[in-house]
Amino acid sequence: MDGLISFFASHYAIRAEMVLTRHGLASRLVPGPKDLSPNCGVALRFEYAQRESVLGILAAKKVQIDSVHFYRPQTDRWSGREG
Amino acid sequence: MVYFDNAATSWPKPEAVGVATSDYFRESGGNPGRSGHRMSVAAARIVEHAREAVAGLFHASDPSRIVFTHNATHALNLALMGLLHPGDHVVTSSIEHNSVMRPLRYLETLGIEVTVVPCTPEGILDPKDVRNAMRPRTRLLVTTHASNVAGTLIPVAALAVLARDHDIRYLVDASQTVGAIPIDVEELGIDLLAFTGHKGLLGPTGTGGLYIREGVTLTPLIRGGTGSDSANEIQPEFLPDACESGTLNAAGIAGLGAAAHFLSQIGVDAVRAHERKLVEQFQSGASEISGIRLYGPTDAALQCGLVSFNVAGAISSEIGLILDESFGIMARTGLHCAPAAHRTLGTFPTGTVRFSFGWFNTSAEVETSLEALRQISVWASNSIGRSARGNL
Numbered sequence: 303m304d305g306l307i308s309f310f311a312s313h314y315a316i317r318a319e320m321v322l323t324r325h326g327l328a329s330r331l332v333p334g335p336k337d338l339s340p341n342c343g344v345a346l347r348f349e350y351a352q353r354e355s356v357l358g359i360l361a362a363k364k365v366q367i368d369s370v371h372f373y374r375p376q377t378d379r380w381s382g383r384e385g
Numbered sequence: 386m387v388y389f390d391n392a393a394t395s396w397p398k399p400e401a402v403g404v405a406t407s408d409y410f411r412e413s414g415g416n417p418g419r420s421g422h423r424m425s426v427a428a429a430r431i432v433e434h435a436r437e438a439v440a441g442l443f444h445a446s447d448p449s450r451i452v453f454t455h456n457a458t459h460a461l462n463l464a465l466m467g468l469l470h471p472g473d474h475v476v477t478s479s480i481e482h483n484s485v486m487r488p489l490r491y492l493e494t495l496g497i498e499v500t501v502v503p504c505t506p507e508g509i510l511d512p513k514d515v516r517n518a519m520r521p522r523t524r525l526l527v528t529t530h531a532s533n534v535a536g537t538l539i540p541v542a543a544l545a546v547l548a549r550d551h552d553i554r555y556l557v558d559a560s561q562t563v564g565a566i567p568i569d570v571e572e573l574g575i576d577l578l579a580f581t582g583h584k585g586l587l588g589p590t591g592t593g594g595l596y597i598r599e600g601v602t603l604t605p606l607i608r609g610g611t612g613s614d615s616a617n618e619i620q621p622e623f624l625p626d627a628c629e630s631g632t633l634n635a636a637g638i639a640g641l642g643a644a645a646h647f648l649s650q651i652g653v654d655a656v657r658a659h660e661r662k663l664v665e666q667f668q669s670g671a672s673e674i675s676g677i678r679l680y681g682p683t684d685a686a687l688q689c690g691l692v693s694f695n696v697a698g699a700i701s702s703e704i705g706l707i708l709d710e711s712f713g714i715m716a717r718t719g720l721h722c723a724p725a726a727h728r729t730l731g732t733f734p735t736g737t738v739r740f741s742f743g744w745f746n747t748s749a750e751v752e753t754s755l756e757a758l759r760q761i762s763v764w765a766s767n768s769i770g771r772s773a774r775g776n777l
Contacts, residue, residue, distance in 0.1 A: 311613035311626045312418030316433040333421025340616040344421050364447045
């Protein structure tokens with residue numbers, strides 16, 4: 303996943319995951335990257351290509367968001383067996 | 386054993402409530418919304434599913450407008466303290482519980498004016514009397530949805546219109562009704578609705594909340610950590626975090642979510658119909674027992690699922706003791722934390738016996754209680770004049 307949404311509160315991050323799942327859109331909750339936003343402990347990764355439908359659904363369900371990013375975190379390069 | 390004290394706290398709870406609470410401890414276990422790891426996220430999911438399920442029961446379309454509290458009293462204090470300022474005027478009714486009356490009497494000492502509109506001895510509140518109590522500085526109307534003593538339903542729909550016409554806020558204390566009487570906060574235009582999780586909602590004690598309509602802003606009752614906006618030393622202003630400082634009762638809320646799900650499967654309409662039938666059965670049977678005096682509207686359509694009564698020749702606490710010890714019937718006697726309501730009913734200070742029914746009560750249990758009251762009324766009529774107190 304190459305998109306990430308940060309939120310002001312984890313309440314909205316969880317709500318976002320709930321409503322996107324109901325609409326068949328893939329997403330994944332992750333610890334909020336501190337380099338992007340200090341606001342909330344939880345952020346949501348999603349497919350950036352689905353940006354329009356994702357943001358449309360969140361707005362319709364009154365899920366407030368902080369900001370939207372194109373984002374590939376460093377952990378994507380973590381093989382799990384390094385060192 | 387017959388449990389008729391559901392207005393104090395409902396019992397039994399749906400099996401799923403205990404399971405969900407236990408699962409939280411054994412499996413989810415994290416602090417909801419504080420960390421990004423799977424246990425914290427799992428706990429946060431439980432909380433948000435519960436919030437959504439509860440919101441659905443009174444038709445609040447945006448769950449973010451529900452803040453969880455420890456109980457309805459906490460929610461009512463949050464609403465009253467968060468909305469009223471010195472110089473404001475607030476209107477309420479004469480059948481309120483102390484969870485409304487005590488905060489209001491405290492606010493009076495801070496310079497907030499309180500008008501208590503009298504209800505009839507049946508606990509009926511006339512919206513016209515409420516309208517006549519309005520003043521230019523009136524900021525809030527607060528009423529219960531149903532009396533916890535007489536069961537009398539308050540005309541919340543008419544009062545919501547009245548509040549809107551006067552451009553004031555309307556706070557409903559729905560402690561006795563959420564989960565048991567259908568209510569649609571958005572259709573009615575109710576500004577604030579306080580609820581408890583452990584009565585009609587069938588959830589654990591230590592849960593409750595406040596619905597806050599979009600556009601209504603409250604000053605928080607307490608401030609602190611929310612897991613959000615952590616770089617900022619100023620309390621966030623967005624809901625639910627603004628009014629949810631400190632770690633939530635996640636285990637309790639897990640149970641509450643399961644209870645709300647259970648109720649949404651049954652339907653609040655079905656709960657209402659069931660409790661109404663039990664009230665009708667009780668009223669019909671009790672009216673044929675000499676010496677029993679029923680309080681309230683004595684019309685099941687005009688009250689929630691509880692009845693209040695006395696037996697001539699005995700005081701309420703004695704009747705309660707006999708019901709418990711000789712018949713295994715659990716009732717609540719006395720003043721029910723609502724002295725104003727008992728003054729309205731004319732039952733202050735001795736109080737009444739209250740039977741409050743729930744989804745799990747049966748017609749057979751009501752019949753058992755009627756038979757017990759037949760025996761108690763005979764005993765009480767024989768003991769009139771022989772009381773050691775000499776005043777009965």
